[in-house]
Amino acid sequence: MRRTGLIVAMVFFMGGTGASITLAQDAMPVVKSGSTVEFDIPPQSLGTALNAFAERTGWQISVPTDKTAGIDSPGVTGPHTPESALGALLAGSGLVYVLTDASSITVMPGAAPLAAPAVVGPGSAVPADPADGGLSANGKTKPVKVPEILVKDVKHRDDDTKSYVAEEASTAMRTDTPIRDTPQSIQVITRKVIEEQRAIRLDTALQNVSGIFTGVSNSADVNDAWFIRGFPANNNNIVRNGLFDPNSAQTASDPYNIQRLEVLKGPSSVMYGLGDPGGIINIVTRKPLPDAAYSANVTLGNFNLYRSELDATGPLNVDKTLLYRLTVVGQKADSFIDYANRDVVGITPVVTWLMGSRTTLTVEGEYFRRWTQRITGLPAQGTVLPNINGPLPRSLFTGMGDFGRNDRTVYRIGYDLSHQFNNNWSIRNTYRYSIQEIDQINGGPLGLLPDQRTITRFWAGSDTGLSRSHYHDMITNLIGHFRLLEMDHTLLTGFELREQRFNPLQNTQRRGPSLDLDLFAPNYSINPYSAPFFSSNRFDQAQKVAAAYIQDQVALLPNLKFVGAIRFDYVHQWGRNGPYASNPPEQNSDDTGISPRLGLVYQPIEPVSLYTSWMRGFLPNDPGAFNPGGALFEPQRSTQYEVGIKTFFLQNRLSASLAWYHLTRENLLTPDPDPSLAAQNFQVQTGEQRSQGIEFDVTASLAAGWNVIASYSYTDAEVTKDNDLALVNKRLGMIPYNKATLWSTYHFQEGPLAGFGLGGGVIGYGKMNAAIFGANQVEVPGYVIANAALYYNHDMQAGNWLGAKQVNVAVNLHNLLDQRYVAQAFNTTTGFFFGDPRTVLATVGLRF
Incomplete structure (x- = not known):
């Protein structure tokens, strides 16, 4: 088995040469394609993350080191198939992978990362061209190229269940804009916060946000109501997946199907029209x-x-x-x-x-x-x-x-x-x-x-x-x-x-x-x-x-x-x-x-x-x-x-x-x-x-x-x-x-x-x-x-x-x-x- 330190050193040494390096764990039991195993790979450089993946699965990975240099991976934790774990590691990198056999992979630049990598089958040589009906020259199924909009949505959903921290929110701009690039106060309550606090009312989760004051008397109240920055927030201030939804406040939404809560503070009429000025609560x-x-x-x-x-x-x-x-x-x-x-x-x-x-x-x-x-x-x-x-x-x-x-x-x-x-x-x-x-x-x-x-x-x-x-x-x-x-x-x-x-x-x-x-x-x-x-x-x-x-x-x-x-x-x-x-x-x-x-x-x-x-x-x-x-x-x-x-x-x-x-x-x-x-x-x-x-x-x-x-x-x-x-x-x-x-x-x-x-x-x-x-x-x-x-x-x-x-x-x-x-x-x-x-x-x- 190659030593981890040697592999990592070779990845960084060859980072500027444009060469490729193969990561392999020859003595490691090989995890079968489609099998579910536990991963615990934290956010780190992409080269190091791929090495950790190779150690965990025993798979061989051919990596173009000039393409991975300077790129960070979001990591992956929890139960995953090797294919879905690899897709998570490559998310946002602009790279895709191809299975050359049951446990060998080549990583290469692609138009968009794959949101559903498990559909990649052995024998696929390149990402699928949508114009050819999704078949390779030998008639085998090629990878499905997933729309980039869905790729980002899937990545956000995965992140929301693992971390309290959100890096992007669409509520303020109606575009996928990093929170750091948004010139307005916006806070996100992820699914992980909702689950760990065991919130069975929205009010429990929203109490975590500054400037929000409860307008709900207790957990038996039939309505949802808050004050944001001193002003009421109820029927005119709740949207669901970006669409105005006055019924949410009048029926007290339940968090059972909520992925995240995005709170945009201040008048939001420029994106959402009429409303009280305290802010908008977007239920995703x-x-x-x-x-x-x-x-x-x-x-x-x-x-x-x-x-x-x-x-x-x-x-x-x-x-x-x-x-x-x-x-x-x-x-x-x-x-x-x-x-x-x-x-x-x-x-x-x-x-x-x-x-x-x-x-x-x-x-x-x-x-x-x-x-x-x-x-x-x-x-x-x-x-x-x-x-x-x-x-x-x-x-x-x-x-x-x-x-x-x-x-x-x-x-x-x-x-x-x-x-x-x-x-x-x-x-x-x-x-x-x-x-x-x-x-x-x-x-x-x-x-x-x-x-x-x-x-x-x-x-x-x-x-x-x-x-x-x-x-x-x-x-x-x-x-x-x-x-x-x-x-x-x-x-x-x-x-x-x-x-x-x-x-x-x-x-x-x-x-x-x-x-x-x-x-x-x-x-x-x-x-x-x-x-x-x-x-x-x-x-x-x-x-x-x-x-x-x-x-x-x-x-x-x-x-x-x-x-x-x-x-x-x-x-x-x-x-x-x-x-x-x-x-x-x-x-x-x-x-x-x-x-x-x-x-x-x-x-x-x-x-x-x-x-x-x-x-x-x-x-x-x-x-x-x-x-x-x-x-x-x-x-x-x-x-x-x-x-x-x-x-x-x-x-x-x-x-x-x-x-x-x-x-x-x-x-x-x-x-x-x-x-x-x-x-x-x-x-x-x-x-x-x-x-x-x-x-x-x-x-x-x-x-x-x-x-x-x-x-x-x-x-x-x-x-x-x-x-x-x-x-x-x-x-x-x-x-x-x-x-x-x-x-x-x-x-x-x-x-x-x-x-x-x-x-x-x-x-x-x-x-x-x-x-x-x-x-x-x-x-x-x-x-x-x-x-x-x-x-x-x-x-x-x-x-x-x-x-x-x-x-x-x-x-x-x-x-x-x-x-x-x-x-x-x-x-x-x-x-x-x-x-x-x-x-x-x-x-x-x-x-x-």
Whole structure:
């Protein structure tokens, strides 16, 4: 057997000669083609990585050393066939390989790396030419050349399951742009973070990002909501695979089919149109892989939680031109709040068709349903203020008991079609149609009586049928790379069409008084809807959007990059209200918005990027807003200035970013200064709010088995203009000055503890205003939550009775010290919500 040191020395010695060197392990047992073995090859130089591959497999590799010199390999870990492992080692190198016999390989330059290398058969001499039907001169099957767009997607998916660190994100630019070249703050939560924290709600994973503050009261909430940089982020701020998706927030997405979360901070109208200015959360779902893989896990937890997940992916044909993925989740659970169940079922089938060497079509569907109760608030007295009767229990429910319901179902179907004209130009067309159904009857508190134990209540809901919304979104992007005036350009042009219609014509929305509730001796046995309703309303709403945008990323110098982009939006809104509405029965509005962005990135040294940017955003006001002059209100506008620094060190295993921003939101609606008009719901457009602050984020894979994610944010968000002068300079509700998070895991790699791991961290919030409105300001105390985890991962012996490759066991503990804290408040009287108490999740999983 050749010695490793000698081989490595020969590779580097011959690196500049253009010669080839053969790596071989003659005394090593040869791993058969297609067999699955464990690899643990860390990121390193490509020559050294190929040598490690040869040592592990016993395969002979003929390497053109002049082509590998100076090239790094991303490495490969975990169970792989030799072919898929070699494809991972060569990813991004511009090299391809050819099998000359069952265990001999020649590495050579190629048009694109292979995403599905296992289709390469013995006897193939060169990469397949798509023009000859994929057959060699001797009639044997040639390698399938996979479109470069899919190659990059597959590489990202593989990286997301192994590391906390992400190097690229498409959300900001709608192109595959390195994060270091993006002049805007963007953070990525990879699949590995989601799995190690055992996040069964998006909120758990997004807490790791600076500048994001929870708007979710607890894990039983039916909605997703956050504040980003001080401003709301919900229906207008969530996209799925780059397409606008308001249903995500209204049904509380489940991470079972999520590959990564990309958080783009600041107004994002230049790429995504109308939206609140805090930022965009892009949910990137899991897609098919070319190699077969299967996993299943079961999670048990306190509050009677039972949850199971299944994931299967692989090829559907021998040539691996048709790939699939199927993910399934089922959950049955109570919660720490009485009557608030957390039942979930979801299924997501995905199929990818490699239609040719340059064309890929992916079709994805989803059925997702959540059964729960609407969690209603508790009074300030007994939560954050003293109550003469004592503190309120965290389990107290102020809703309708067994008479209430809040069931939500989402159906999604869409496609993603991409085509590469050549190595420089490509086009991508994506579309999704979704339906959301809501079936709810619920209620909550109106006020607390002087005895501080009795609340008055209301009820509301759709007692005659489902409310249903339909949503269409289609985007077409043309991307080109070219050189002009001695500068490299990446040009993006695109257009987008959207339509949303909320159409509960069969539905009567009703609202009425309900029975009072004794907070310290609640009685849920009497029908709370026995009182007559006092209002009824039928309504229909629609929104249509047409937009076009253009963006140019220019390399002015090798270390100086400029981004300029602009988008034009046309938005038509229409609403029809029923006979009991106070506003006119029908409202229309037509708005236009121009959203620009300018950015500059300077890299004094390769691992460091200094950036600055300016951008504008817009959000049309509801056409039903009541203007005393009769004219429609102008859209809300937002402006952000940002400067920052991004760094990637330790061969891109450590990423850190520091940003300062100044963000203003204008044209907000405020009550009319005339009290008589304000009493009739008239408004004027004079409001302004401002948020500014500093954000720091770190993700790192510092050593084998050691991962860290941490963040800190200082946020100064306040009212700067309002008709009510008492509100000016008040801090926005539920936005602390300070928030910090830390999470770290370590998995032992060798010794008697090999396979075991542990993790832990903290989440800390400073004190907050409950809300800016109300006669008396109420302060919500800050809090610190400790979390912990234990892991055990064990590789199974071949031929075991389960047929599994690996068993994974994890125990996650949230709020380890059982802190009692208020996580959210909607007003200063009866809108306070406790956060989750100590929660234990025990998971057993198998990988096949």
